[in-house]
């Protein structure tokens with residue numbers, strides 16, 4: 001992906017975040033991966049990174065760039081993690097969640 | 109009753125039901141089917157074929173239930189069945205007239221991903237918005253008329269669990285049948301459709317005139333997918349090159365196939381639903397969130413899970429016992445009723461020891477199967493099963509399994525038969541197969557009598573006046589763990605050999621909690637019990653008869669029969685020394701008859717094979733005779749040692765009699781047969797072997813092939829043999 005394209009994509013997600021959380025509008029969003037979301041925190045998916053065969057199931061289930069994901073929590077042993085995305089609760093293992101890059105609003 | 113023959117199959121309207129999991133599809137199917145559903149298997153795969161033959165407004169209809177799925181892009185032979193059925197390419201189903209796509213009305217965006225694929229099939233389609241009550245209670249609303257217009261398909265609103273909206277659905281299906289299919293939405297970029305056309309031309313050049321649009325689409329979109337493989341196998345290498353180039357052309361045009369489909373389809377879902385659905389601004393905390401806060405809580409969650417699992421296990425292991433006891437009592441009762449009616453002879457023996465025992469041998473499983481499926485139906489119906497899998501996943505992941513495998517494996521500690529049936533809760537085919545194959549290694553309750561007998565006889569409970577009962581306990585514990593310990597590397601190995609596959613990410617939905625409908629729960633219990641009796645029962649029965657015959661023939665039973673006759677006469681007059689003498693004579697005769705039988709001869713033939721395990725031919729016979737079920741070895745040893753066949757390890761006296769006989773058994777040179785290493789080697793063998801015909805039969809049924817039970821039998825017997833060999837040989841170094 002070229003730099004300008006990346007930028008455009010980034011700007012697009014920043015806009016979503018702006019709409020989401022006006023308080024943090026002036027600050028640039030923070031980049032991280034899905035597994036680092038704290039329960040109750042939301043993020044916007046920026047990109048998926050990994051082996052194509054592993055990612056197709058994630059995509060099919062709606063983990064796509066632009067989708068907003070809310071972390072619900074984790075299983076008692078710390079893995080898998082549960083997320084709210086496109087109207088349903090989905091559990092992912094941490095190793096798969098790490099393949100999903102997200103942008104989050106900086107903490108207030 | 110009318111005598112007219114049913115109308116020819118072509119007249120029947122064929123309706124296929126597709127939908128995401130947890131949309132209420134089974135509920136809807138059952139509501140439409142009444143009690144007329146028939147369950148079978150599609151040839152060559154593990155998918156259940158559920159078809160109900162009904163009649164609506166005088167029109168005969170076949171309703172076909174397909175497995176719940178999030179997408180119909182097939183990645184395995186099991187998934188491709190749904191696509192074949194939908195496209196009318198499954199010969200044993202035929203052409204589908206109407207596709208009914210059922211979605212959860214309260215979660216349309218996700219469900220519309222599947223709908224958009226279904227519309228690409230190009231079949232007349234009806235859309236069902238189920239769970240209408242949930243939608244309303246969430247304060248959502250859907251403009252059904254506008255939706256129907258946008259999609260150009262009839263839309264019906266239902267609440268399947270209350271049977272609301274079924275009449276409308278039936279009418280819509282009947283009205284849609286025979287009508288024009290809705291035009292496919294142009295979801296994907298134009299360049300893609302051009303490639304589909306180009307592929308069509310190419311296929312025709314290669315002599316493939318029969319590739320519907322949907323399959324061409326899948327060929328382009330799923331590199332390495334099942335459809336591509338199917339066509340590559342038929343066409344020559346040129347097709348592969350063509351697909352490669354087509355995907356490259358798309359990529360050059362800015363469309364990567366992997367991203368293309370999900371992005372476009374979800375975008376389409378948003379566009380279609382825009383202003384058709386109105387939702388409250390913020391996601392509200394629902395009842396499910398509050399229940400989850402407790403049930404998946406860091407501390408309370410595992411405690412509740414442990415309590416639930418303990419309840420399931422206790423029920424199977426302990427509380428099913430009286431019911432199983434009742435089966436045995438009934439069997440004995442029927443046998444005792446038949447006995448006086450017939451003269452002793454092969455026919456009476458066949459009836460009592462073959463037929464009645466054979467029926468008993470599979471009916472005995474019913475209590476556990478029914479109880480386990482009662483729990484499964486309740487736990488799945490209410491949504492807790494997914495939470496249990498979620499919490500257990502971390503423990504199962506190192507085995508290459510998911511949390512879903514936990515319940516089947518745990519149940520297998522009671523009995524592998526219901527355990528293997530319970531693997532239906534596992535969606536992934538590969539994971540399910542691995543679970544089925546390791547389930548028989550779990551220490552089931554049928555091994556317990558063998559352990560109890562051997563430990564009681566040969567592991568001292570007291571040495572020099574010191575209490576060493578702990579040693580007996582330790583051996584029992586070790587034997588119970590052995591299978592589990594072996595299962596870990598076995599699962600690992602199976603996952604890396606036969607069931608290797610692309611490591612797709614693991615995504616599991618945690619559905620909303622709901623109250624399960626009692627009717628559906630009972631129905632599931634009934635269906636699984638019936639399926640077991642109908643399709644596994646006959647085979648289990650047949651094996652029992654075969655083993656009976658091997659133990660009965662070719663000996664001359666006339667002396668035994670006359671003794672039996674005398675015993676029957678004397679029994680009327682009460683105890684007498686003569687009766688006692690005859691009993692002993694009877695047991696001696698049956699002992700020598702089994703030694704002469706085919707079974708006994710087989711034992712003698714295999715003696716050289718089992719000698720390195722420290723066994724004599726009698727143990728060999730016991731092991732062969734226990735092929736129908738492990739615990740049969742006890743009765744067989746009882747017969748061989750002339751104690752009669754009804755040794756019961758729970759009965760102190762008869763157990764001690766057998767223990768004595770075993771302790772006194774010697775090799776021809778006078779050495780005792782049994783010692784601690786021999787007892788241990790027998791136990792290790794039984795811990796690891798596949799001596800349970802019911803398990804093998806149910807494995808055949810669930811995998812729909814003899815290949816896996818054969819594999820399981822051979823590999824487990826090898827492991828058992830090796831384990832017993834090592835145990836005996838190492839054990840002998842210490843004695």
Ligand SMILES: Nc1nc2c(ncn2[C@@H]2O[C@H](COP(=O)(O)OP(=O)(O)O)[C@@H](O)[C@H]2O)c(=O)[nH]1
Pocket residue numbers: 127128129130131132133134135136176238239240241242266267268269270489490622623624625
């Ligand atoms: N509230 C509500 N619950 C439903 C409806 N239809 C089915 N259910 C319940 O949803 C649960 C899952 O249903 P099931 O048919 O097993 O779903 P499937 O996974 O799609 O086959 C069951 O507890 C049903 O009783 C409905 O229209 N409304």
